[in-house]
Amino acid sequence: MINKQGDYFFISTKRTSYVIKILDTGHVSHFSYGVRIDSFEKGLELIHEGFDINIGCGTYYDEDHPMMFMDNLAMEYGTVGKGDSREPALEVRYGGGMSVLDLVYHGHRIFKGKNEDFLPCALSDEENVESLEIVLKDKLLDVFVHLFYSAYEDEDVILRSARIENLMDDVVVLENVSSMMLDLPDSDWELLSFDGAWARERYVTRRPLSPGVIVIDSKLGCSSSEHNSLVYLVRKETSSDSGEAIALNLIYSGNHSERIEVSPFSKTRVLTGINPFNFSWTLEKGGSFATPEAILTYSPNGWNDAALNFHSFIRKYIIRGNWKDRLRPVLINNWEATYFNFTEERLLALASEAKDLGVELFVLDDGWFGRRVDDRSGLGDWICNRTRLPDGLEGLGRKLHSMGLLFGLWVEPEMVNENSALFEKHPDWRISIPGRTPSVGRHQYILDLSRREVVDYLYSALCEAFSLGDVDYVKWDMNRTMSDYFSLSNDCSGMGGFFHRYILGLYELLSKITKRFPDILFESCSAGGNRYDLGMLCFMPQTWTSDNTDIHHRISIQEGTLMGYPQSTMGSHVSASPGHQSLRKSGIESRFNVACWGAFGYELDLTKLCAEDLEAIRGQIAFYKKYRNVLQNGKFRKISSRDDNLVFWSSTLDKTTIVLEYQAFNRPNTGFQDKLRLPFLDRSKCYRISNRNQIIRKEDLGDIFSSYGKGVSEEWTAVVSGRLLCDYGILLGPQFTGNGVFETTRILGDFGSRLYIIEEMD
Numbered sequence: 001m002i003n004k005q006g007d008y009f010f011i012s013t014k015r016t017s018y019v020i021k022i023l024d025t026g027h028v029s030h031f032s033y034g035v036r037i038d039s040f041e042k043g044l045e046l047i048h049e050g051f052d053i054n055i056g057c058g059t060y061y062d063e064d065h066p067m068m069f070m071d072n073l074a075m076e077y078g079t080v081g082k083g084d085s086r087e088p089a090l091e092v093r094y095g096g097g098m099s100v101l102d103l104v105y106h107g108h109r110i111f112k113g114k115n116e117d118f119l120p121c122a123l124s125d126e127e128n129v130e131s132l133e134i135v136l137k138d139k140l141l142d143v144f145v146h147l148f149y150s151a152y153e154d155e156d157v158i159l160r161s162a163r164i165e166n167l168m169d170d171v172v173v174l175e176n177v178s179s180m181m182l183d184l185p186d187s188d189w190e191l192l193s194f195d196g197a198w199a200r201e202r203y204v205t206r207r208p209l210s211p212g213v214i215v216i217d218s219k220l221g222c223s224s225s226e227h228n229s230l231v232y233l234v235r236k237e238t239s240s241d242s243g244e245a246i247a248l249n250l251i252y253s254g255n256h257s258e259r260i261e262v263s264p265f266s267k268t269r270v271l272t273g274i275n276p277f278n279f280s281w282t283l284e285k286g287g288s289f290a291t292p293e294a295i296l297t298y299s300p301n302g303w304n305d306a307a308l309n310f311h312s313f314i315r316k317y318i319i320r321g322n323w324k325d326r327l328r329p330v331l332i333n334n335w336e337a338t339y340f341n342f343t344e345e346r347l348l349a350l351a352s353e354a355k356d357l358g359v360e361l362f363v364l365d366d367g368w369f370g371r372r373v374d375d376r377s378g379l380g381d382w383i384c385n386r387t388r389l390p391d392g393l394e395g396l397g398r399k400l401h402s403m404g405l406l407f408g409l410w411v412e413p414e415m416v417n418e419n420s421a422l423f424e425k426h427p428d429w430r431i432s433i434p435g436r437t438p439s440v441g442r443h444q445y446i447l448d449l450s451r452r453e454v455v456d457y458l459y460s461a462l463c464e465a466f467s468l469g470d471v472d473y474v475k476w477d478m479n480r481t482m483s484d485y486f487s488l489s490n491d492c493s494g495m496g497g498f499f500h501r502y503i504l505g506l507y508e509l510l511s512k513i514t515k516r517f518p519d520i521l522f523e524s525c526s527a528g529g530n531r532y533d534l535g536m537l538c539f540m541p542q543t544w545t546s547d548n549t550d551i552h553h554r555i556s557i558q559e560g561t562l563m564g565y566p567q568s569t570m571g572s573h574v575s576a577s578p579g580h581q582s583l584r585k586s587g588i589e590s591r592f593n594v595a596c597w598g599a600f601g602y603e604l605d606l607t608k609l610c611a612e613d614l615e616a617i618r619g620q621i622a623f624y625k626k627y628r629n630v631l632q633n634g635k636f637r638k639i640s641s642r643d644d645n646l647v648f649w650s651s652t653l654d655k656t657t658i659v660l661e662y663q664a665f666n667r668p669n670t671g672f673q674d675k676l677r678l679p680f681l682d683r684s685k686c687y688r689i690s691n692r693n694q695i696i697r698k699e700d701l702g703d704i705f706s707s708y709g710k711g712v713s714e715e716w717t718a719v720v721s722g723r724l725l726c727d728y729g730i731l732l733g734p735q736f737t738g739n740g741v742f743e744t745t746r747i748l749g750d751f752g753s754r755l756y757i758i759e760e761m762d
């Protein structure tokens with residue numbers, strides 16, 4: 001709901017309100033963001049510290065407003081040159097070098113649904129979404145800024161974006177354009193960011209704010225695994241289920257920048273948008289520039305609720321197409337099973353074993369095309385290598401389909417190897433700078449997607465491959481980041497916009513190809529999770545989370561990812577032990593227990609496993625299929641535990657909750673039992689709890705267990721009242737801690753885990 005009362009705009013969702021005030025000078029100021037305020041309530045002015053605090057020798061607006069210090073005002077969209085020295089939302093150049101803008105209220109409109117200036121953008125919904133457009137104009141120049149706010153009522157999400165319009169005769173060069181700015185009245189916040197690198201994506205970093213600017217960004221040409229565009233501000237005391245949390249994210253796949261600044265007056269400014277690094281965009285007279293959209297949410301009850309708001313928003317308004325609400329198939333991917341070393345015979349043997357165990361989709365990864373026999377050649381030539389696949393993609397597709405499997409195919413369209421037919425024909429399609437030797441990543445180069453002919457070539461080559469194979473699923477990879485940024489094309493003026501133009505070319509290609517193949521399930525990938533963002537998710541409903549499938553590392557990677565993105569978007573596989581990224585040994589059952597929290601599959605050579613592991617996998621797939629909807633689409637929550645050694649996750653859909661208990665290290669003689677408390681359940685109900693019946697192999701446990709008499713499984717069931725589960729928590733039974741083995745002893749060991757199924761009873 002959005003309304004204007006006097007000088008105030010109230011942008012409200014079910015549980016939150018974002019309030020804006022127009023000052024008597026016309027400046028559009030931020031008033032508050034937090035729990036819902038229905039409309040102008042008595043004393044509203046008293047929740048805000050006011051707009052007239054003298055800050056000593058600071059610059060005040062003019063002689064008529066000696067108490068108006070821009071440097072200490074909460075603004076909606078900051079510019080430079082009128083006393084505000086904080087990071088600006090907008091920086092421009094005009095008139096031979098001037099940059100000052102003084103934006104004031106010019107008009108507004110409130111409307112059902114939302115605008116769609118920049119694509120990709122969130123979907124609209126006339127019932128649930130209402131929008132506000134505030135138009136700002138510079139006091140002197142015909143430069144306009146349109147600020148958009150869309151309230152997603154049920155999700156408690158506010159969508160923000162901006163459009164800059166130049167109606168002057170002179171050109172305006174944009175050098176920094178944020179999608180949103182949020183000025184908060186204090187600085188008692190801590191920042192959660194999601195940082196890492198290849199194989200350790202989106203690890204949570206928590207740090208207190210202090211005076212100065214923190215920049216979370218990417219300069220790599222993609223959203224990157226170094227810093228995700230998701231950030232949270234939380235109070236010192238905030239945990240998963242209590243305390244204030246504000247979260248924001250950007251719907252964009254290129255260079256982004258989140259700047260968090262604490263001013264000398266202990267105010268916090270938060271900005272997100274396209275990274276100003278290497279960015280400039282020229283607006284001729286009449287030209288306009290639309291920013292990507294940003295999303296914002298607030299929770300007074302910890303970060304689980306903020307994440308759940310984003311999850312539900314992403315499921316409804318970011319994911320689209322025929323796979324939006326469909327359950328994702330269980331897949332087998334041949335990459336870690338064979339790498340480049342495969343024949344059709346070997347692939348079919350893997351497929352046949354997988355099918356027998358219950359797998360639904362076979363994915364042929366890298367190495368099926370052109371001269372690709374290793375990672376030094378072939379990228380760019382999307383034609384089947386018939387030495388490896390004698391019957392072509394069509395033959396392999398037919399054979400897999402006749403086995404009752406779906407057929408998935410890997411591609412990496414944005415890349416080219418020097419050793420390829422495409423490079424020999426079009427060397428200038430590679431991104432490079434004349435006279436400089438371009439830098440390399442994984443022996444490959446990036447194609448210049450800012451050029452139409454490159455996008456057109458890729459579209460037709462991919463259409464042919466996907467049609468020939470009658471492909472059901474595509475894994476779209478991107479294995480290096482950008483260097484030597486420049487376009488050799490004549491029509492690509494304004495090289496400061498190269499990064500952005502590349503992303504626009506990519507989006508155009510994705511848009512065309514996903515429209516042409518609406519039934520294909522697309523999974524985006526970038527050397528694992530190097531491009532896990534909301535822009536890609538607008539085209540592809542799932543993302544390969546990380547090449548690292550190590551059980552322990554995945555706890556951190558998935559936990560970080562799930563703070564911004566729902567389980568159905570998160571590709572998650574069981575692979576071999578010892579793990580190919582960590583050399584860690586872990587049990588097949590525990591690997592499943594951690595991997596099943598997303599779009600699930602296997603990525604190991606099933607033909608080499610022992611009979612017991614195969615039986616375990618058969619049981620896992622049956623379990624996953626039974627609870628797939630809960631695991632992919634349930635409400636995910638991290639549950640607090642005694643310490644970081646023990647992790648609990650839960651996912652709830654209708655009357656069913658699945659819980660993961662994961663233990664990093666077995667500890668000696670602890671003298672306590674692990675406890676499970678689920679504060680979100682219904683206190684008035686009763687619940688039946690049981691554990692997934694997983695295979696425990698005595699031979700994995702060592703000599704001390706030779707007399708362990710319980711057989712190979714550990715079954716447990718209990719009926720517990722909701723009140724006890726919510727308010728007290730229940731004990732899960734003593735673990736083996738070195739003090740002997742008894743009938744009730746549970747054996748988790750290092751990197752051990754259990755799954756529990758909790759059903760609400762009638």
Ligand code: DGJ
Nearest residue numbers: 335365366525527528547
């Ligand atoms: C990187 C991906 O993350 C892997 O899963 C695999 O597809 C390789 N690329 C293939 O080159």
